[in-house]
Amino acid sequence: MTTSIYQQIASELNVRDAQVIAAVTLLDDGNTVPFIARYRKEVTNGLDDTQLRNLESRLGYLRELEDRRQVILKSIDEQGKLTDGLKKDILDADTKNRLEDLYLPYKQKRRTKGQIAIEAGIEPLAHSLWQHPEHDPESEATRYLNAEAGFADTKAVLDGARAILMEQFAEDAALLDKIRRHLNHNAELQARVIAGKENEGAKFKDYFEHDELLTKVPSHRALAMFRGRNEGILQLSLNADPQQDEKSTGSYCENIICSHYDITLDTAPADRWRKQVVSFAWRIKILMHMETELMGNLRELAENDAIRVFADNLKDLLMAAPAGPRCTLGIDPGLRTGCKVAVVDNTGKLLDTATIYPTAPHNKTVESARVVMALVKKHHVDLIAIGNGTASRETDTFVAGMLKDAGEKIQTVMVSEAGASVYSASELAAAEFPGLDVSLRGAVSIARRLQDPLAELVKIDPKSIGVGQYQHDVSQSQLAKRLDAVVEDCVNAVGVDVNSASAALLTRVAGLSTTMAANIVAFRDENGRFGERKTLLKVPRLGPKAYEQCAGFLRVMKGKNPLDSSSVHPEAYPVVKRIADNTGKAVNAMIGNHDFLRSVKASEYADDTFGIPTVTDILAELAKPGRDPRPEFKTATFADGVNEVKDLLPGMVLEGSITNVTAFGAFVDIGVHQDGLVHISALSDKFISDPREVVKAGDVVKVKVMDVDLARKRIALSMRLNDEPGADNKPASRGNANRDTRSARPQERSQPNRAPSNNNQGGNSSAFGGAFADAFAKAKRK
Structure with missing residues (x-):
């Protein structure tokens, strides 16, 4: 390198x-x-x-x-x-x-018209006419007639000469670079509906006649147009001369070609032919090449941006606050098939299951309450987790009434069930619960993901969690690679208890392969809990290199060495021993002793192997061993009586949780089975260029209802609580800058449905939603 x-x-x-x-x-x-x-x-x-x-x-x-x-x-x-x-x-x-x-x-390529002409000896004619326009093309061409090679008349000869120059121009790197720079600054992307596809492609109607500067097309609009093309609705093309008069027959890029070769086209005998060469080279060769390349670049940039959005949201979801080791009852809501119930203990172990029918069409409220309360009392349930899919609010209302009637005060939390059904039908779930009905496994997952979102969600393919933007329109290999990196970073940032972690969670620990993770679990099952980190070296296939990489991220709680429960790496234990020896403090006495640790100077214990940054990290870890970087657990409280979109009224102030953040705003669950959109212009009183400057997935926020479209179940929200529905609510600073080019585009307004647990469409990944944004914009303009 x-x-x-x-x-x-x-x-x-x-x-x-x-x-x-x-x-x-x-x-x-x-x-x-x-x-x-x-x-x-x-x-x-x-x-x-x-x-x-x-x-x-x-x-x-x-x-x-x-x-x-x-x-x-x-x-x-x-x-x-x-x-x-x-x-x-x-x-x-x-x-x-x-x-x-x-x-x-x-580059080696198949024989072209230009190559055939060169083989027939026509190349000297091509360069002669190009460099000496005073020559008459017809007269000069007669000298190159070659019937055996396919050039029996002057027209064929001149066409061959033209093909030679066209191909040479199209392969001139310096010329291509000049044209590329011009197009990158001036070209427009044009989208047009294919005749007869208007009704079939109604969801793409905002792009039926759409022009936009290539460099200004945001990722979500680009991916929407590419999807329209892939579905046979839209035709996309590059307009190299958007400012040019419609009556003009030439392109500015033809001028670039003439300037590059320092020629002037006038009235010389060969100029008409030379003009054809320039025009054909541009329209037939270079434009097609550039259109393919620049659209490919646009798609690549758009995909990268979409992948970044998904990765950022996934990280926020994985790093969401855990409720902790508390006995939890999980409910996977349903209507006709009933609600599936599962109780797990504070370690996530399955204790009990049941199926109840508290909602329509069965309405067995009393019987269902009796079953659930029996489980609550039997297992001393401390938390209730309800999946947020179909019938979630009805189930939530049932649980609230049941607890009130029973005089119980148990915290109830609405939990995202995205991917739960994917987990339920997976080989991992089958191995974990071989005798349990698939439908009940989802309830177990819902309960566990409240206890520890990270530990449970790592069992699911990240792409199935559905917090992305056009996730099915991007490179699946690149998406998977990026999401796997996010999961790995999150797992290692938190750390893993080696004595309770599943094989799926252990696989995400740095340095561990799927085989090593399975071997750790098998070793633990056969030999009992790990008493210290170094015992990991006895696990089959886990050698010194893998141990070096993983040891610092694996925790042995209540083991022989107190440092094994911290993020201090075993290789740095000698540093801690030196501190203990020099200060006369036992390691146990140092852990959690803030006053003492503040008096220790990292510089006094740094050496060539462990510098000040590492010693500083060690001291911080000793002060708060095994600290969890995730935030404090808190949940949104949904308003009583607001269960469906029809219950919403403009002006209502509600509490909700951020479910997804995109380039154009944030989606908020306010408890009505349909996420509302806070457009980027309504996230803050000050100008922001990225919604993540203000919110992230999992945040609990207060929002005001600005507009409701019952027919399409579209909800426009604002986090600027002083905004009034129907008023022109402009940001307090920098004018109305947040609403510049971001409004009136369908993909910016598309909105994820409150999807069932198997939804992996990536939330706002559809091309729908133009009417929603129109309603949003109208609400802000009135």
Whole structure:
């Protein structure tokens, strides 16, 4: 790997070259990102997990670029065409597009019209007419007639000469670069409905005649238009000259071609032919190439943005506050098939199950209350978790009435059941509960995800959790890679109890493979709980390298060594021992002793192996061993009597929880089976460019109802509680900047349904919702 790669990554991340070199060396040595971020701060000078993930991604791209560079250099050299100037250009190429442009003239390809003409000896004519417009094309062409090669008349000869130049222009890297820069700044993306598809594609109606500057198309609109094209509703094209008079027959890009080759088209004998060459080269060769490339780039950027949105929301969901080890009763609501009930103890172990029918059409309220209260008393239930799918509010009302009648005060929480049915039917659930009906497994998952969202959600494919934006329109491999990294970072940030963790959770620990995780569980089942971390080295297939990577993230609670329950890595235990020896304090006496630990100076115990950052982390961990980085547990309280969309009235102030954050706003569960949208313009009184500056998934917020569309179940909300429905509510600062180009676009207004637990559509991933935003905008304008 060349030094330039280090320098480029360092520049992009705004860090020093030495930090990048150190991180790359660690990654190449098989170290994981969580391990490097947490336990190798001295080596990387404090690069965090986000920086390391970005570094890892760019490193992969640039290495692929370097590999491709070497293949191209070798190929051109073998052809005997590698000049010093070309070699320099190839070595300087910093993108794959630029590299492929340079290689285009030398790439092996099928015989083209231009090549056939060259083989027939017509190339001298092409260059002669191009460089000497005073020559008469017809007269000159007669000298190149070659019937055997297919050039029996002057028209065929001139067409062949034109094809030669067209292909050469289309392979001129410098010319392509100039045109690309022009298009990137000036071209528009055009969307048009395919004739006859108006009714079938009504959900894309805002794009039936849509023009937008290519560089200004946000990711959600781009993906919506690409989806419309894929479904055969929309036709997308590139308009290179949006400012040009409609009567004009040429493109500004043709002027770029003329300027590049320093020619002027006038009235010389060959100028008409030369103008054809320029026009055909642009329209037939270069435009098609550029349209494919630029739309591909737009799609790639849009997909990356959508993947980032999903990753950010997933992280917020996984890092949501756990209710903790409390006996919990989970209810998976239902109507005709009844509500499935499961009780788990404070460790998540299944204790009991039942099926009740408190809602329509059965309405067995009394019998259902008797069953549930019996389970509550039998198992001393401390929490009740209700899934937020079909019949959730009816079930919530039933539980509230039951507890009131019984005089019980048990906290009831509405829990997202996204992905619960996916887990229920999985091999993992079958192995965990082989004799339990599939429908009851969902209730177990709902109860457990209230106790510890992270521990339960890791059992589900992240893509099935459904907090994304157009998740099915993006590269599934890239999405899976990014989401897996998020899950890994979250799991390792929290830490895992090795004596209670499932194999699914252990698999996400740095350094552990699926096989190692299964072996840990099998070893634990056979030999009993782990008494200390170093016993992990006895687990089959778990060698010293894997132990180094995972040990700091695995906790042994109440074990032989008190440090085993902390995030202090075993390799750093000697540091703690030195502190103990020097101060005369036993390790047990140091843990949690804030006053003492504040008096210890990290610099006095730093050395060449463990620097000040690591010693500082050790002292912080000793002060609060095993601390959980997740926030304090709290839930939204839904308003009594507001159970359906029809119960909402403009002006109501309600409490809710953020379920999904997108580029254009945030969706809020206010307890009516349908999330409402707080548009980005209504999130704050000040200007914001990203909704995540204000909210994240799981936040409990107060919102005001601005508009309700009963027919389409669309709810417009505002977090600016001074806003009045029907008023022109502008942000207090920077005018109305938050509403600039973000309004009146269907994808910005599309809204996730309160979906059943198997919904993996990614929330706002549809192209629906134009009317909702119209209603939202209207409510703000009135």
